[in-house]
Structure formats: C-alpha cells, structure tokens
Amino acid sequence: MKTTVVGSYPKPKWLLRMIKLYNEGKIDDKVMNEAYDDAVRAVVKDHEVAGIDIIWDGEMRRDEMTSYFARKIDGFVIYGEVRVWGNNYYPKPAIVDELRYREPLTVHEFEFLRSITDREIKVPITGAYTIVDWSFNEFYKTKEEAVYALAEVINQELRNLVKAGASYIQLDEPAISTHPEELEIARNAVEIMTRGVNAYIGMHICYGDYSGIFPDILDFKVDQLDFEFANRNFEDLKLLKEYDFDKDLGFGCIDVHTKRVESVEEVRRAIEMALEVVDPKRLYIDPDCGLKLLPRDVAFKKLEVMVKAKNAVEREFGLT
Ligand SMILES: [Zn+2]
CATH class of the missing domain: 3.20.20.210 (TIM Barrel)
Known part of the structure; x- marks a missing residue:
C-alpha cells in the first residue's frame, strides 16, 4: 500500500x-x-x-484549479471575480477563441520538484471536463466541442510531462459527479487527454454522491479512481462492492x-x-x-x- x-x-x-x-x-x-x-x-x-x-x-504556485491553467492556454480570457459557493469568489475563465496549447502548464512545477526530492511524484492537473464546466463558453457551438478541444490541449501537456520524466499523472475532475448526464463527454475527454501518454493515470473525483456515476465510471480509461x-x-x-470495482x-x-x-x-x-x-x-x-x-x-x-x-x-x- x-x-x-x-x-x-x-x-x-x-x-x-x-x-x-x-x-x-x-x-x-x-x-x-x-x-x-x-x-x-x-x-x-x-x-x-x-x-x-x-x-x-x-x-x-497555483491560486486555484481553473484559471491557473486557463491563463496559460490561448483562447481563454479571464473575466472579473464571479461569486460561487456562498461568499467565495473566483476569477472565472471564458472561452472566446479556438483553444490552443501555448506554453507548459505544469512541467515547470514537476521539474523543480524532481530536482529537490527523490520521492515518487504525482502530478495533478485539472481535467478538460471540469475546466470547461467551470468556464463560460462563448466560442464553441456546444459544451461537448469545447471539452474535446481543451482535451487536445491537455493531451499535449501530458505528453510533455512524460517527456520531462513524469510517470504518474492525476486528472482532477470534481465536476464529473455533479453532471452524471454528461458522463459520456467526460469519458471521451479522458480518452483524448491520455492518448499516447505513457504514464500511470489516476482520476480524482470529489463532491460525491457517486451513485449517479456508477457503474459507468468503471469504463473510463484510467488506471486508478480516487474518491473521497x-x-x-x-x-x-x-458502491464499489456492488459493481465489482476492478481498478486501483x-x-x-x-x-x-x-x-x-x-x-x-x-x-x-x-x-x-x-x-x-x-x-x-x-x-x-x-x-x-x-x-x-x-x-x-x-x-x-x-x-x-x-x-x-x-x-x-x-x-x-x-x-x-
Ligand atoms: Zn477534490
């Protein structure tokens, strides 16, 4: 263990x-x-x-888990602070143009950490579904199209992470459990994000109730599912017992x-x-x-x- x-x-x-x-x-x-x-x-x-x-x-180095990445990806702008969850505010990104990879999102974080520790490292990165779900979409015709475009950008980042030596990557997708009706989109996005990525892939989903995403979540192409x-x-x-959980x-x-x-x-x-x-x-x-x-x-x-x-x-x- x-x-x-x-x-x-x-x-x-x-x-x-x-x-x-x-x-x-x-x-x-x-x-x-x-x-x-x-x-x-x-x-x-x-x-x-x-x-x-x-x-x-x-x-x-991250202020939060959406705009930190959006700022580094072409096609996003950050509007002012938006009120969420009671009295919490966060800078909500908006997609206003085609999403394109511009610069590394997490590679520099990984490389610095690698240089100061011998421990195994896991690199967490917010997944395409969650970033789009928590952003305004003012460019793509559908949310689905926006998610897949962002998944391509993240795929490029994951490949760069592996090139830099990362072997364990965690996709943070808390929004998945809040929209069980869009599970198919999230699943396709995972396939795009991890295509050709030679690393151990985990996916962290919080904000359970998980009953809405079982058993379909077991079909996701990840090595590990991480739940609260x-x-x-x-x-x-x-739930895990009921559906013969077979992942890490x-x-x-x-x-x-x-x-x-x-x-x-x-x-x-x-x-x-x-x-x-x-x-x-x-x-x-x-x-x-x-x-x-x-x-x-x-x-x-x-x-x-x-x-x-x-x-x-x-x-x-x-x-x-
Ligand atoms: Zn979480």
Missing part, C-alpha cells in the same frame, strides 16, 4: 504575504519565484517527515472539511474496510481532497496519522 496526497497543501502565511506584495507590484518576478521555490521546499519537507510515499508540491470516502462516512464503499483505488480516508484530527485507530479501521474491496497492491491511501483550507499544523498532523494508520495495517496483515 502506498500513501499519497491529492494535491493542495496550506500555503505558508509568509507566502500569502509575498503574493499580496507581488500583486501590488511591490516585488518582482525573480523574488516571487524564489519565494515559491522555498515554499515548495517547505511542503516537501512536511510530506517527507510525515512519511508520505508519493508527493506533490502542495500547489504552492471520509466525508461521506465510507458509505460509498458499498485512491482511497480518501481523511476528512478535509474538519479541523478535528482523526485518530490512528479510526483511519486504520477505514483502511481495513477498503481492503475488503481491493487488495493492498491496488490501494493508494490519501486524504479526501486537497488540504489547502486547513491550518498548516492540522494538515501535517492529519498526514502523520494517515501514515501511522497505514503502517499499523501493514503490520497487522504482515504486509511489510
């Missing part, structure tokens, strides 16, 4: 201060980039000390919406439940989703608990 993270990690307070200064024009690109690099070093240290097997850089289970009290493990499982077993740190015993019981569905070699243990909204010390403690629980299960079953 391996432990991993979904993607984001809390940004150090000093980094948030630096980003503010940068946005006010008070520091230059060189200083800002040095700050990002140092923040990534801090995240890597936290992940290594906690004992995580497969790490990422905590998404220190802790948030829904592990109810969805029933990314098993979200840490609730990212509460500051309460789980006990080792409770996470251990959760992992044991997952082992009733998939065998240990196919089990990737991670938090439900990114940890960025938690206080940094809480996020770290949750990772530590997760690793201890995994180790306890391995000892119990003689897996080490």
Whole structure:
C-alpha cells in the first residue's frame, strides 16, 4: 500500500504575504519565484517527515484549479471575480477563441520538484471536463466541442510531462459527479487527454454522491479512481462492492472539511474496510481532497496519522 496526497497543501502565511506584495507590484518576478521555490521546499519537507510515499508540491504556485491553467492556454480570457459557493469568489475563465496549447502548464512545477526530492511524484492537473464546466463558453457551438478541444490541449501537456520524466499523472475532475448526464463527454475527454501518454493515470473525483456515476465510471480509461470516502462516512464503499470495482483505488480516508484530527485507530479501521474491496497492491491511501483550507499544523498532523494508520495495517496483515 502506498500513501499519497491529492494535491493542495496550506500555503505558508509568509507566502500569502509575498503574493499580496507581488500583486501590488511591490516585488518582482525573480523574488516571487524564489519565494515559491522555498515554499515548495517547505511542503516537501512536511510530506517527507510525515512519511508520505508519493508527493506533490502542495500547489504552492497555483491560486486555484481553473484559471491557473486557463491563463496559460490561448483562447481563454479571464473575466472579473464571479461569486460561487456562498461568499467565495473566483476569477472565472471564458472561452472566446479556438483553444490552443501555448506554453507548459505544469512541467515547470514537476521539474523543480524532481530536482529537490527523490520521492515518487504525482502530478495533478485539472481535467478538460471540469475546466470547461467551470468556464463560460462563448466560442464553441456546444459544451461537448469545447471539452474535446481543451482535451487536445491537455493531451499535449501530458505528453510533455512524460517527456520531462513524469510517470504518474492525476486528472482532477470534481465536476464529473455533479453532471452524471454528461458522463459520456467526460469519458471521451479522458480518452483524448491520455492518448499516447505513457504514464500511470489516476482520476480524482470529489463532491460525491457517486451513485449517479456508477457503474459507468468503471469504463473510463484510467488506471486508478480516487474518491473521497471520509466525508461521506465510507458509505460509498458499498458502491464499489456492488459493481465489482476492478481498478486501483485512491482511497480518501481523511476528512478535509474538519479541523478535528482523526485518530490512528479510526483511519486504520477505514483502511481495513477498503481492503475488503481491493487488495493492498491496488490501494493508494490519501486524504479526501486537497488540504489547502486547513491550518498548516492540522494538515501535517492529519498526514502523520494517515501514515501511522497505514503502517499499523501493514503490520497487522504482515504486509511489510
Ligand atoms: Zn477534490
């Protein structure tokens, strides 16, 4: 069994201060980039000390998961802040022209991380379906057409990532579970995105209820499906049992919406439940989703608990 993270990690307070200064024009690109690099070093240290097997850089350079990519792709413009989820605002992208690959989206993040750690690395990138679902489409005749065009752009990025040495890529597609009626479009998009990409592919879907996407989600051409289970009290493990889940499982077993740190015993019981569905070699243990909204010390403690629980299960079953 391996432990991993979904993607984001809390940004150090000093980094948030630096980003503010940068946005006010008070520091230059060189200083800002040095700050990002140092923040990534801090995240890597936290992940290594906690004992995580497969790490990422905590998404220190990303402000959020849609416009960060849209800004780097020709055909998108970013309108002002749009209100979503109560009082949260985010800069919503709009497709106003043909979507084209202009520059790497994540390759630089991967290369820097590769240069400072020997751990296995997973590169998370938001999938085409979710980016289009969370953007305005003012160019393509249909949403479907827009999704496929963006999937081609992402395919180019994934190929570049593999060329740079990446071997494990995670497509983040939280919007999939909110539109089960468009599952076919999302599935075709995955085929386009991963075409000719010689890497292990996972797909992270949060915002369950997953009942609407089963069993069709099992037809997606990915090696691993990663779901949140802790948030829904592990109810969805029933779905996996019911439909003979036959992929690798990314098993979200840490609730990212509460500051309460789980006990080792409770996470251990959760992992044991997952082992009733998939065998240990196919089990990737991670938090439900990114940890960025938690206080940094809480996020770290949750990772530590997760690793201890995994180790306890391995000892119990003689897996080490
Ligand atoms: Zn998520």
